[in-house]
Amino acid sequence: MPMTASTVLRGLAAALCLGTLAVGGPAQAQVSDDVVKIGVLTDMSGQWADMNGPGSLLAAQMAAADFGGKVLGKPIEIIGADHLHKADVGVGIARRWIENEQVDAISDVTNSAIALAIQDLTREKNRVALFSSPGSTDLTGKKCSPTSVQWVYDNYSNAVGPIKALIDKGNDTFFIVTADFAFGHSLEKIATEAITADGSKVVGTVRHPFGANDLSAFLLPAQASGAKVIMLATAGKDMTTAIKQASEFGITEGGQILTAPVMFISDVHALGLDTAQGISFIEGFYWDQNDETRAFAKRFFEERKAMPTALQAGVYSSVMHYLKSIDAAGTDEAKAVSAKMRELPVNDFFAKNGKVREDGRMVHDMLLVQVKKPSESKEPWDYYNILATIPGDRAFLPLAKSECPLVQK
CATH class of the missing domain: 3.40.50.2300 (Response regulator)
Structure with missing residues (x-):
């Protein structure tokens, strides 16, 4: 069949149409390494372990399970580690997670000094940071990052x-x-x-x-x-x-x-x-505030024999919002997901009509x-x-x- 001008135009139109579908359609949803992996980096054994620690890991696991265990058809994996309140230890764990274990997001991070270092690393490596615990306002101030959020409180x-x-x-x-x-x-x-x-x-x-x-x-x-x-x-x-x-x-x-x-x-x-x-x-949260907070707290208590702190509740909320944003973005690529996190409202037991601002601060009632x-x-x-x-x-x-x-x- 001879190649005419109209044939070329029809071919280009079809290619453009397919390209549009490839970019926006769910058939092209992309998850790196076929797993969405979240690392909870926290104080597992030190003086902040009760307000974070194993409870933060449990909260992230609950969020993953409540989401259905999969996002975009790929499994969600939650891992945890103790940073021992040492910046070199914390950054070393985070670097290993990102470079060797394909971790997509790092959650909690109970120490501001470690969090600031993790923020630099996740910015460099194009990963998401979900800060529940650190209070330093520099995280959303002069050292802010397009791929991090500060969820519960700040100083x-x-x-x-x-x-x-x-x-x-x-x-x-x-x-x-x-x-x-x-x-x-x-x-x-x-x-x-x-x-x-x-x-x-x-x-x-x-x-x-x-x-x-x-x-x-x-x-x-x-x-x-x-x-x-x-x-x-x-x-x-x-x-x-x-x-x-x-x-x-x-x-x-x-x-x-x-x-x-x-x-x-x-x-x-x-x-x-x-x-x-x-x-x-x-x-930022109280377990006995309403029926929704009590329902979450009861489930948490059954596992931990303690009521959740605001920080642990914030881990659940931030991880859930991250997973929803992956689903909405059709990818786990950090910048795309972070942009979607800023676009979608936060409505759960932790926050009503919460909003992630462009600086990464999640604004909600206190x-x-x-x-x-x-x-x-x-x-x-x-x-x-x-x-x-x-x-x-x-x-x-x-x-x-x-x-x-x-x-x-």
Whole structure:
């Protein structure tokens, strides 16, 4: 058959049509290495293991199972590892996962210093980072990445609200006891800016090493300072140790207020209501908030014999949203999936009408809670009174103030 102009045009049209279908159609869905593999990198054995650790791994496994065990017809695999709170260990595991074990996304990452290093690695290797636990605002600020998200909280959301509430009640002098690593430094910086912006004063700061068994040397200067508020810019067992020792020293009995911005239900459980009662802070999730949260928590409790923390619930939510985004994008390629994560709303037991912004911050409502008195608690793990719901657009740093270079100004 002779090749005519009309034949060529018909051939080109058919090719273009097929090409369009190849790009957008489900028949061409692509999953690298025929498996979607998610690595949960967390504190499995250290002082943050209760609020993350095995519970975070379980939450990711629950999300994969609830999704159906497959995405785009390919199996979902969840693996986990302990970073031991050492950046070289954490990055080494992540690099091995990506280069040798075909891991597509890294979840949780309980340490801000390690998370910042993981963010650099996943950006370089074109993988997705699903940060549930680290608090540093640099993750969605000046060091943001197009392939990472910060899901549950950050140091801005948990520090600014309580500080403003305290200042509004006439508490205008603060002493800050800070964990001496990236998370604590970030929290101290944000808190100081929030305090001084209102004309109040930070009368002193002191930094303690990670994993300190005795924090008396850091609490005594805070007590002696006469500051109306002592802020614990720390977390995990360091924080619970500080609260216990503050009680022993009679700090609150002496009239000073103790505030712990980054506190979780596992910390309250470890302290007991007798010690923790009356402390208020910001939470991203509470198991007894509604029927949906209770249903998830019941399933989680059956496996862990503990109620989920906000961080563990956030692992479930972020992994589920990641899988939904793979399905919607038709590929597990990191940039395409990350773009879809920013496009799709987050609607689950963890967040209603949540939104992943262009800087990677997942914006959702937060809760201002206060620990109940023992007489108010009606059952095990009945620990919080919810004082207020803080809308997401007020809880997190406004996008207009973001230092993320990805944000269009």
